[in-house]
Amino acid sequence: MKSKMQMIESILKGKNIKLTKQRKAIMEIFLNYDEHFKPEEVYDLVRNQGIGLATVYRTIEILKIHDIIEEITIGKDRYYELKLFSEKALHIHFTCKKCNRIYDYDKTEMVLDLIRLRNFVEKEYHVDVEDMKIMMKGICEKCRR
Numbered sequence: 660m661k662s663k664m665q666m667i668e669s670i671l672k673g674k675n676i677k678l679t680k681q682r683k684a685i686m687e688i689f690l691n692y693d694e695h696f697k698p699e700e701v702y703d704l705v706r707n708q709g710i711g712l713a714t715v716y717r718t719i720e721i722l723k724i725h726d727i728i729e730e731i732t733i734g735k736d737r738y739y740e741l742k743l744f745s746e747k748a749l750h751i752h753f754t755c756k757k758c759n760r761i762y763d764y765d766k767t768e769m770v771l772d773l774i775r776l777r778n779f780v781e782k783e784y785h786v787d788v789e790d791m792k793i794m795m796k797g798i799c800e801k802c803r804r
């Protein structure tokens with residue numbers, strides 16, 4: 660069986676993009692941590708391998724264009740998370756305005772409501788929904804205490 664990295668490699672190869680050693684190291688961050696990262700945070704994790712911030716930005720751009728990672732915008736900040744292989748394909752984000760943490764919510768009962776919402780919009784407005792981003796903002800459980 661092909662590893663996730665090999666699958667990504669072949670997806671990019673099909674688009675004539677080579678997954679260099681440096682790009683691989685950046686990709687590994689997204690595969691290994693199920694988290695949302697700012698480019699600077701990715702950079703902090705790979706800089707010891709001699710990878711520069713410009714390379715991080717460029718690689719993120721490539722991965723984003725090819726739907727391997729996804730961009731989330733919160734205020735002025737951009738975060739990235741794994742899109743391909745993600746088990747929580749349909750989830751909503753909650754961001755805490757006090758601690759700036761981003762939470763992923765993907766409880767089945769809620770996801771079913773999201774699917775229902777999507778189906779409703781498609782039927783009612785005669786469209787094909789390809790993507791759905793829901794962002795909630797407020798104060799998280801920890802900060803409410």
Ligand SMILES: [Zn+2]
Pocket residue numbers: 755756757758759760798799800801802
């Ligand atoms: Zn908080």
Ligand SMILES: [Zn+2]
Pocket residue numbers: 695740750752762763
């Ligand atoms: Zn997320």
